[in-house]
Amino acid sequence: MSPEEEDYFLNPPPGSAAARAVEFGIDLTLTLENLRLTPEARIRKLDDHLIGIAKLKASAKLLGRIDESTRKSE
Amino acid sequence: MSQLASLSEELANFIERQIQLLGKFEVEAVIVGGVAATLHGSEIPTTDLDVCYSRKSENLQKLAAALQSVHARLRNAPEDLPFRLDAETLKSGLNFTFTTDIGNLDLLGEVRGLGYYEDVLPGSLVFELFGYAFPIVDLAKLIVAKRTAGRAKAMVAVAELEALLERQTRLDES
Numbered sequence: 001m002s003p004e005e006e007d008y009f010l011n012p013p014p015g016s017a018a019a020r021a022v023e024f025g026i027d028l029t030l031t032l033e034n035l036r037l038t039p040e041a042r043i044r045k046l047d048d049h050l051i052g053i054a055k056l057k058a059s060a061k062l063l064g065r066i067d068e069s070t071r072k073s074e
Numbered sequence: 075m076s077q078l079a080s081l082s083e084e085l086a087n088f089i090e091r092q093i094q095l096l097g098k099f100e101v102e103a104v105i106v107g108g109v110a111a112t113l114h115g116s117e118i119p120t121t122d123l124d125v126c127y128s129r130k131s132e133n134l135q136k137l138a139a140a141l142q143s144v145h146a147r148l149r150n151a152p153e154d155l156p157f158r159l160d161a162e163t164l165k166s167g168l169n170f171t172f173t174t175d176i177g178n179l180d181l182l183g184e185v186r187g188l189g190y191y192e193d194v195l196p197g198s199l200v201f202e203l204f205g206y207a208f209p210i211v212d213l214a215k216l217i218v219a220k221r222t223a224g225r226a227k228a229m230v231a232v233a234e235l236e237a238l239l240e241r242q243t244r245l246d247e248s
Contacts, residue, residue, distance in 0.1 A: 004248075008241050017233075017240035024233035030117035031234060039201045040090075042112050047087045049119045050177075 006032060088177030090204055092123045095176065097206025099140035102128035104194045104209045106185055106219060111231055113201060113210050115238050118231050122178035126211070128191040129183055134161035137181070144174040187222025188215055213239045 009028040012018030022028060034042055089109060096103055105113070108120025127137055138161045148157055149171040157163070164170070168183035188194050188211075198209035211219070217235050220228040 005241070005245065008244065009237070012237075017236040021233040021237040024230060026230070026234045026237070027117070028234075028237065031115055031238070034112070034117045035115040039113050040203055042115075043089050043093070043109070043203065044087070046109070046112050046119060047089050050088060050121060051086065 001032075001036060089123050091176040092174075092179055093206065093208065094204050095140050095144060096125065097204070097208065099136045099143075101125075101136050101140055102130070102133045102191070103137075103181075104191065104198050104211050106182065106188075106194065106211045106216065107180070108231070110211045110216055111220075111235060114213050114216070114235065116231065116234050118234060122180055124180040124182060126182045126185050126188075126191050126194045129165070131161065131165075134164045137161070138164055141172065141174070141179075144176050146172040146174040146179065149173045149178060185211075185219050187218045213242060 008016075009018055009032045012022055012028070018028060034045070037045065093105075103125035105123070106126050107122075107124030108116075108118065109123050111118065112120065127133060138159060141159055146159060148155065151157070164181075170181045172179045172181065184190050185194055194211055194215065195209060197212040197215065199212065200207050200209050202208075213235060217232055217239065220232045220235065
């Protein structure tokens with residue numbers, strides 16, 4: 001990817017769609033990372049993400065809640 | 075094997091395997107939705123594969139065979155709801171959401187804002203994915219579909235897709 005192509009996402013020109021996306025909360029550096037991958041690698045990353053989320057859900061155990069009074073007593 | 079390792083194995087490469095399934099059964103379909111967005115470069119994750127399929131009789135037969143092979147059942151439908159998975163059933167419906175042995179798979183006979191397979195296919199980009207050639211809906215059409223869906227999640231995707239489209243247009247012009 002040429003530096004110009006990267007620059008469009010890293011320093012979006014004012015009024016561009018990229019600038020609007022950033023205002024919308026999109027992290028275009030992550031989009032850029034994805035663009036550097038091959039199409040198959042993009043799918044595999046998605047699959048890895050699904051596994052990661054499922055593992056997180058399966059391993060998460062709620063241990064309790066910190067007492068609200070903790071802050072006051074500090 | 076630990077519970078988490080077994081979970082990894084169960085979930086391994088769902089989207090990859092779904093694409094291979096459709097390729098193996100030579101199903102005529104265009105990849106749309108979040109996976110199409112990913113292939114165009116989007117970083118917004120998605121959990122299922124959406125495809126717009128051809129409703130020709132021969133294709134419905136292939137699709138039914140593919141779905142049967144992974145024990146597809148209707149998602150969020152009561153367990154006891156009678157459902158026969160064959161070409162006739164697919165013909166009598168239009169859009170289906172399935173859960174399968176290899177994850178969730180959404181089959182769209184019609185994509186809101188775009189139309190049927192014959193409308194979605196022209197202009198698609200063909201990618202080679204896991205040994206099969208697959209059409210992926212064109213970026214501009216994907217934006218129309220997301221806008222038509224109108225959901226908040228879709229609108230966030232639109233902002234990123236429009237940036238990708240503008241970038242692509244600039245590259246084509248330079």
